[in-house]
Structure formats: structure tokens, C-alpha cells
Amino acid sequence: MxxxxxxxxxxxxxxxxxxxxxxxxxxxxxxxxxxxxxxxxxxxxxxxxxxxxxxxxxxxxxxxxxxxxxxxxxxxxxxxxxxxxxxxxxxxxxxxxxxxxxxxGKTQCIIDEGEFSIHRFKKENLAQDEFFLELRLKSIEHLGQIKNAYIETNGEISTFYYADEDVKYGLPILPQIFSQKSEVIPKNGTYACSFCGNIQELTVAGGTCDNCLKKEWVPAIKTIRRS
Structure with a gap:
């Protein structure tokens, strides 16, 4: 029953x-x-x-x-x-x-003109390694290939690219290059801040990032995006 x-x-x-x-x-x-x-x-x-x-x-x-x-x-x-x-x-x-x-939630711009929008990036609690992984899956080698990147309300990353002729020097996101970040500048040249992606011309004397005040640098690269 x-x-x-x-x-x-x-x-x-x-x-x-x-x-x-x-x-x-x-x-x-x-x-x-x-x-x-x-x-x-x-x-x-x-x-x-x-x-x-x-x-x-x-x-x-x-x-x-x-x-x-x-x-x-x-x-x-x-x-x-x-x-x-x-x-x-x-x-x-x-x-x-x-x-x-x-x-x-609100869509946030986290890459603007090839550099991190630092305050927005921090607000999204998005780890740099995780973000670089997302970009590498889109065949991106450095931030200078990206005009803007957005984190959407569903957590997806939307990217908009520079035309090949407009690509500029950017922070490399390939692990074998990015892992070489250092405060020591081996030679004069174009470098990218490892924290925010800001590009500066540096000498062996080193320098502090004008944008985020960090001191670790990676040699900047300038290659077009491979589809």
C-alpha cells in the first residue's frame, strides 16, 4: 500500500x-x-x-x-x-x-591597444597564466597582435586583432620566452613589462615600468598572427 x-x-x-x-x-x-x-x-x-x-x-x-x-x-x-x-x-x-x-555582470576590456587594463584585469580575478592559455589557443604569440580583448559575462574571452601591417611589439605569451623575464637587461632594446605588457626601450641599466612600476622585463617580439 x-x-x-x-x-x-x-x-x-x-x-x-x-x-x-x-x-x-x-x-x-x-x-x-x-x-x-x-x-x-x-x-x-x-x-x-x-x-x-x-x-x-x-x-x-x-x-x-x-x-x-x-x-x-x-x-x-x-x-x-x-x-x-x-x-x-x-x-x-x-x-x-x-x-x-x-x-x-558586465563585459570588461582587459587588453587595450596591446597592453593590460590593469585595474580591470585584477577585478576579474583572472590569473595571468590562465589568460595566456586562452590566447595561445587562439594562435596568439604576443599581446602586440591584439587591439582589444574582453572578458564576457559568461567568462569567455573575445579578442579583436590588429591588421598584419599594424601589429606592434608586444609581451610574448609563449612559455619558453615569457619564462625568461628578469630585472637584468642583457642588451639595449625593446622590452615588454612582464606584468602589464607596457613596451619600453631599455638599456642595460634596466628600468621601472612607467605603467605599473614593476621591474621585470621580457624581450618584446613583433610577429604577425598565424591563423
Missing amino acids: IEWKRILLNDLSPNFLIEVSFRTIVMFTILLLALKLTGKRGVKQLSVFEMVIIISLGSAAGDPMLYDDVGLLPAIAVIIVITIYYKIIIWLTAKSPKFEQFVE
């Missing part, structure tokens, strides 16, 4: 459904804020908001499937509350650009 009371509510009071609704809203909001703090790269290909929806619905649906002490009605209430909350947030994002930017 099917025990409907146990299946639907287990030993819980029907009033618990109200508490479930409150718990759901609180945990959904906390999860949204937590994922925003991890940065866009932690939720690549999905917006933070989409990731929260997936996690919340998956958690609500999974427990009553697996555990006999979890009633169906509380789980159904969670799904209904999430759906209503989702509709409200979507409505608010359509009405308020500021709220939309808070929920979905």
Missing part, C-alpha cells in the same frame, strides 16, 4: 512548506552572491544567474529522488518558489539596467 503522507510530507507539518519557501529564497540569494564572488571564469559558458538556477533546481529535484525521508511536496515547493523568483528577477533585469548588471 502506498504511504502517501510519508511520500508527500514524511513526518513534517504542512506549515513547513512556508518555511521551505523562505529557506529557498535565502539560499538562492546566498548562492547567487557566492558564485559572483568566485568570478566569471568559475562559471564559464553560463552566466552566474544561469548557474544558480541549475544548481538550485538540481538540488531540489535530486534529494526526493534518492532519499525516502525527503517528502515530495517540500521539493515541489522549492521548485515553484525558484521558478517564481526567477521570473521576478528576469522582470527586474528587464526594467533596471543596474540590476541586470549586478545579476549578469
Whole structure:
């Protein structure tokens, strides 16, 4: 015989459904804020908001499937509350650009004219090695090939290139070259700051970057991009 009371509510009071609704809203909001703090790269290909929806619905649906002490009605209430909350947030994002930017994030320019936009790069919690990996996968050898690069709201990197005739000296991102960064300048020439990509003419006396005040340099290169 099917025990409907146990299946639907287990030993819980029907009033618990109200508490479930409150718990759901609180945990959904906390999860949204937590994922925003991890940065866009932690939720690549999905917006933070989409990731929260997936996690919340998956958690609500999974427990009553697996555990006999979890009633169906509380789980159904969670799904209904999430759906209503989702509709409200979507409505608010359509009405308020500021709220939309808070929920979905904002596209940021992290490479401008072949150099890092330092403050924006730091804000995105994006490791330099990880970023260089993304660029190498696009057949990029140095930052001087890039006019602009953006980190999109879903964590993807969009790049826009200089024409071949406009490519300039840039910071090499190939590991075997970048690993040679040093404060020691072996000979006079064109060098790139290993931190921000700023290009300067240096002598063996060395120098401090005019942009970020760092002192480690890599010999700059100027090659066109190979598709």
C-alpha cells in the first residue's frame, strides 16, 4: 500500500512548506552572491544567474529522488518558489539596467591597444597564466597582435586583432620566452613589462615600468598572427 503522507510530507507539518519557501529564497540569494564572488571564469559558458538556477533546481529535484525521508511536496515547493523568483528577477533585469548588471555582470576590456587594463584585469580575478592559455589557443604569440580583448559575462574571452601591417611589439605569451623575464637587461632594446605588457626601450641599466612600476622585463617580439 502506498504511504502517501510519508511520500508527500514524511513526518513534517504542512506549515513547513512556508518555511521551505523562505529557506529557498535565502539560499538562492546566498548562492547567487557566492558564485559572483568566485568570478566569471568559475562559471564559464553560463552566466552566474544561469548557474544558480541549475544548481538550485538540481538540488531540489535530486534529494526526493534518492532519499525516502525527503517528502515530495517540500521539493515541489522549492521548485515553484525558484521558478517564481526567477521570473521576478528576469522582470527586474528587464526594467533596471543596474540590476541586470549586478545579476549578469558586465563585459570588461582587459587588453587595450596591446597592453593590460590593469585595474580591470585584477577585478576579474583572472590569473595571468590562465589568460595566456586562452590566447595561445587562439594562435596568439604576443599581446602586440591584439587591439582589444574582453572578458564576457559568461567568462569567455573575445579578442579583436590588429591588421598584419599594424601589429606592434608586444609581451610574448609563449612559455619558453615569457619564462625568461628578469630585472637584468642583457642588451639595449625593446622590452615588454612582464606584468602589464607596457613596451619600453631599455638599456642595460634596466628600468621601472612607467605603467605599473614593476621591474621585470621580457624581450618584446613583433610577429604577425598565424591563423
